[in-house]
Amino acid sequence: MPRPAVPELAPEDLARRLDDGEPVQVLDIRAAERLAAGRVTLGERLAFKNVTGSTLYALPDLGGLGLDPGAPVAVICGHGNSSQRATLFLRERGITAFSVTGGMAAWEKIVVPRRLAPPPGMSDLVQMDRVGKGALGYVLASDGEAVILDPGRHLEPYAAVLRDLGATPRAVVDTHAHADYLSGAGAAARRWGIPYFLHEADTRSPFDDTPGRLPVRAVGDGDVIAFGRTTLRVEHTPGHTLGSITLVAAGGVAFTGDFVFVQSIGRPDLGGRAAEWGPILWRSFERARREWPGDRLVLPAHYAAENERGADRTVGARMEAIQRENPAFRIADADEFARWIARTPPPPESYRTIKLANIGLLDVSDADAEILEAGANQCAAG
Ligand SMILES: [Fe+2]
Numbered sequence: 001m002p003r004p005a006v007p008e009l010a011p012e013d014l015a016r017r018l019d020d021g022e023p024v025q026v027l028d029i030r031a032a033e034r035l036a037a038g039r040v041t042l043g044e045r046l047a048f049k050n051v052t053g054s055t056l057y058a059l060p061d062l063g064g065l066g067l068d069p070g071a072p073v074a075v076i077c078g079h080g081n082s083s084q085r086a087t088l089f090l091r092e093r094g095i096t097a098f099s100v101t102g103g104m105a106a107w108e109k110i111v112v113p114r115r116l117a118p119p120p121g122m123s124d125l126v127q128m129d130r131v132g133k134g135a136l137g138y139v140l141a142s143d144g145e146a147v148i149l150d151p152g153r154h155l156e157p158y159a160a161v162l163r164d165l166g167a168t169p170r171a172v173v174d175t176h177a178h179a180d181y182l183s184g185a186g187a188a189a190r191r192w193g194i195p196y197f198l199h200e201a202d203t204r205s206p207f208d209d210t211p212g213r214l215p216v217r218a219v220g221d222g223d224v225i226a227f228g229r230t231t232l233r234v235e236h237t238p239g240h241t242l243g244s245i246t247l248v249a250a251g252g253v254a255f256t257g258d259f260v261f262v263q264s265i266g267r268p269d270l271g272g273r274a275a276e277w278g279p280i281l282w283r284s285f286e287r288a289r290r291e292w293p294g295d296r297l298v299l300p301a302h303y304a305a306e307n308e309r310g311a312d313r314t315v316g317a318r319m320e321a322i323q324r325e326n327p328a329f330r331i332a333d334a335d336e337f338a339r340w341i342a343r344t345p346p347p348p349e350s351y352r353t354i355k356l357a358n359i360g361l362l363d364v365s366d367a368d369a370e371i372l373e374a375g376a377n378q379c380a381a382g
């Protein structure tokens with residue numbers, strides 16, 4: 001007997017519905033320890049439930065699940081296989097269920113592009129929100145030329161936005177050597193034949209100083225990256241990594257990477273040298289909170305929670321709001337800062353491997369990449 005067709009929901013559609021605040025319920029049927037590594041968290045109205053498949057099939061009735069009968073249920077598993085059986089099981093019991101195509105593996109790849117008001121000199125500013133990781137890349141356009149910032153390894157969403165904007169990429173930049181995801185900057189440089197800019201200090205292994213094997217164009221403090229009729233000015237803001245940079249555009253927009261987030265700052269321990277990098281971060285941080293203008297719009301490379309979004313669902317805030325609301329900005333001195341940093345839970349073990357892969361010292365297969373990157377970022381301190 002042929003299996004009945006299973007109604008599916010593409011992860012992009014699930015993201016759009018959750019982002020729009022539609023009443024979609026997510027039923028994750030993976031074991032609890034899998035959830036701990038990462039789960040769907042998007043949307044302020046997210047109704048999230050967890051029950052393993054085996055528990056589900058043994059239930060005498062579905063009342064105990066607490067599902068809202070009036071709203072569809074998106075069933076998610078690891079790769080979109082076991083969610084199919086669970087979806088049919090729910091459908092046979094009258095619930096409007098859908099299996100999320102590709103499961104969490106697919107969810108962690110998708111990117112939601114969101115347009116922001118472009119600053120003077122730019123025609124477009126798009127925040128590329130990788131919702132499964134809380135990672136933010138950017139596409140900036142001016143006079144038909146584009147710069148790509150902090151892309152992940154899945155470049156198709158970037159290619160689609162570039163096509164939409166009718167823009168030709170001129171450069172790709174990593175604000176720092178990432179630890180929580182595999183950079184797509186090298187692949188973007190090859191694909192579009194463009195330079196890959198990275199600070200010189202981030203081209204070496206932080207663990208033993210081995211030179212990386214990356215065809216990068218090194219940038220430093222005060223350098224300028226030009227595209228269209230505008231520029232990005234490089235400000236060296238080390239501490240999260242030795243080569244962390246902030247890119248400052250005209251009109252007071254700053255792409256801060258993992259230096260300043262909306263609700264935290266980037267942790268200084270991911271290179272295994274917290275004792276050395278912590279005080280460096282403190283100095284960068286002290287300078288930024290003293291010197292950065294209040295109307296500077298901070299657009300970071302990460303977020304950790306839905307409360308870091310504005311009303312338009314983008315992640316970012318003016319310095320004056322960050323000075324007021326970001327707990328890091330209430331820290332009085334270097335000692336208090338060191339104690340706060342020390343409270344940061346240890347990072348995932350995979351971050352060391354990712355860092356080495358990101359400077360070209362390790363090759364990672366797609367299957368390994370999926371495992372290494374699983375779950376939301378843990379790049380924030382505190
Ligand atoms: Fe980072």
